[in-house]
Amino acid sequence: MTGFIYLASQSPRRRQLLDQLGVRHELLLPNVSGEVPGDVQEDAEAIEAVLKNEAPAAYVERVTGLKLDAAMARRARRGLADAPILCSDTTVALGRRIYGKPADAADAARMLGELSGTTHRVLTAVALQRGTKRLQALSVSQVRFAPLTPAQIGAYVDSGEPMGKAGAYAVQGRAAAHIAHMSGSYSGIMGLPLYETAQLLRAAGFAV
Numbered sequence: 001m002t003g004f005i006y007l008a009s010q011s012p013r014r015r016q017l018l019d020q021l022g023v024r025h026e027l028l029l030p031n032v033s034g035e036v037p038g039d040v041q042e043d044a045e046a047i048e049a050v051l052k053n054e055a056p057a058a059y060v061e062r063v064t065g066l067k068l069d070a071a072m073a074r075r076a077r078r079g080l081a082d083a084p085i086l087c088s089d090t091t092v093a094l095g096r097r098i099y100g101k102p103a104d105a106a107d108a109a110r111m112l113g114e115l116s117g118t119t120h121r122v123l124t125a126v127a128l129q130r131g132t133k134r135l136q137a138l139s140v141s142q143v144r145f146a147p148l149t150p151a152q153i154g155a156y157v158d159s160g161e162p163m164g165k166a167g168a169y170a171v172q173g174r175a176a177a178h179i180a181h182m183s184g185s186y187s188g189i190m191g192l193p194l195y196e197t198a199q200l201l202r203a204a205g206f207a208v
């Protein structure tokens with residue numbers, strides 16, 4: 001099967017990772033200027049809100065589903081081709097505590113202080129909509145941070161890298177200097193687990 005998929009993501013990392021699989025893709029982004037919003041939720045902040053007592057795995061899977069709903073509505077609204085849509089969501093978890101993207105530098109420093117010296121999890125859910133069928137997978141990795149000094153946290157926050165990243169760090173960036181051990185999926189930690197994504201794409205008929 002030839003054809004292409006829509007990647008419903010604003011994350012440059014996800015684009016880069018999907019390129020690795022060699023599947024033709026086009027971006028399906030929200031907020032085209034002048035577009036009349038539909039009745040399906042498009043507000044990222046609302047989509048990513050955590051429910052009371054929600055466990056991390058349930059959270060990333062639910063948010064990924066909401067992102068996919070919003071992307072399907074977007075595709076229909078714009079009268080685009082009926083190509084499959086891929087999207088995902090990443091969160092960092094320490095026990096049941098969920099760490100999303102930091103709101104500001106102080107929030108990033110707080111997160112890094114709490115993750116310092118811990119082994120925590122990075123969960124990435126990925127979902128593919130093809131016709132009426134929805135396929136989903138979950139990747140869970142473990143990351144061990146060395147203890148971080150306040151000076152190290154301050155310098156890392158000042159680098160700007162924590163912003164826009166779940167848990168306020170990037171394994172593919174300077175945070176690597178503080179990661180003593182990890183297991184699971186490197187691409188999953190970065191935002192798109194390629195093994196699981198390839199499995200979904202194969203199930204949808206793509207030769208990956």
Ligand SMILES: Cc1cn([C@H]2C[C@H](O)[C@@H](COP(=O)(O)OP(=O)(O)OP(=O)(O)O)O2)c(=O)[nH]c1=O
Pocket residue numbers: 008009010011013014048067088089090091092101122164165166167169170171172189190191
């Ligand atoms: C833990 C970790 C996260 N991240 C990034 C991946 C995601 O972009 C981000 C988590 O935020 P997400 O809400 O999953 O994604 P996003 O808002 O960036 O993009 P979109 O919803 O449009 O697809 O954190 C890294 O780049 N490296 C890491 O090591």
